[in-house]
Amino acid sequence: MDRVDIIVTCRLGMEKIVASYIKDIETGVEILPAPFNFMGLILVAGSRDRYRLADEIKRSVPEVEKIYIVDAIAKSDIQSIVDAVKRVVQGAINPNESFAVRTVRRGRHSFTSIDVNIAVGSIVKDVTGARVDLDNPDKVVFIQIIQDYAYISIVPGKEIIRKMKPYKFPMYKLFRRFVVVHEPYLGPEDASYTMGVRIGREVQTYEVGELVVAPIGSVDAYSMYHFLRGLFEGIESRYDIQRKSYGREVHRVRVSIQDMYQFIRSHMGEPIIVFEPEGEPISKLANEVSEFIVKSVKAGKKIYMMIGAREGIPTGLFRYASYVLDIAPGIVISTDYALASALIAITTVLHEKLSLEREEIEKTLDTS
Structure with missing residues (x-):
């Protein structure tokens, strides 16, 4: 016309x-x-x-x-x-x-x-x-x-409606400094595989720097195999979508395996946050936690986030954590939603501070 x-x-x-x-x-x-x-x-x-x-x-x-x-x-x-x-x-x-x-x-x-x-x-x-x-x-x-x-x-x-407005902080840059320590979901073959896929898609969605699969002691190898098979399929499927649809470089999540107790021994004194119902409500410690994370990032440190599965994080490890946080008091969050819920909660308490100090923090993240 x-x-x-x-x-x-x-x-x-x-x-x-x-x-x-x-x-x-x-x-x-x-x-x-x-x-x-x-x-x-x-x-x-x-x-x-x-x-x-x-x-x-x-x-x-x-x-x-x-x-x-x-x-x-x-x-x-x-x-x-x-x-x-x-x-x-x-x-x-x-x-x-x-x-x-x-x-x-x-x-x-x-x-x-x-x-x-x-x-x-x-x-x-x-x-x-x-x-x-x-x-x-x-x-x-x-x-x-x-x-x-x-x-x-x-x-x-x-x-013009934009997803990223000038006052929004690109959280993926911060999440690349996070190391997620996740207990594997081990059980029947189909359940282990399905949960692996879901967790794989979760960690890749948020583009965390690394995922450490952390079994507690000796575990069944066959169940671990199916969990890992699903995990890598979940990561790859999400990564392929991101690479095709994002207008920026996409980080593929690195994966390693380490016994949970040995992991704690290797990282004593570093920034460790445990997410378990026994912890303090994150809303109560919002300012303190946001200050802690930003200070750690500026110092060039990684942030270690520990997520449980069927057994949960052993309470003896709480002593070595910087914080033990409960993100939804009274709610038992299923394993396939635990990580996403934790990262969303962290985003909620952190975003305003990150926006206020955006230039300095982005410079730190981009050069580290």
């Missing part, structure tokens, strides 16, 4: 439903759901007041995820897009503001989205004098290319 007022996105398969709701808001508009069979997309044209219509859609159609008011339309070649952007950014982006360019292509073209971003970013900078900020821009020049046409929208940066 060479005349579009608004572009709307929704969950795949809901295009016609959303289109019908928009028609109820303003009769007479032309609506094209799933243009060229591109699912999750609706084009709206012929509105009497595109701004009023966009506001009304935001208020009354929860099925809609994103709404873009189209400020300019161009042919789907880079020079035409640059020329159109040059016209619309004047006065829309001020010299004292920051901006970013986002391009989404649908269909086949002789150029990439990155090619468009570079060309458009250069002209926006030249025309407006604004600076580029890819992480937290004041304005975003959003370009949606659909087959033969490019639709250009200038969107306030605050309207």
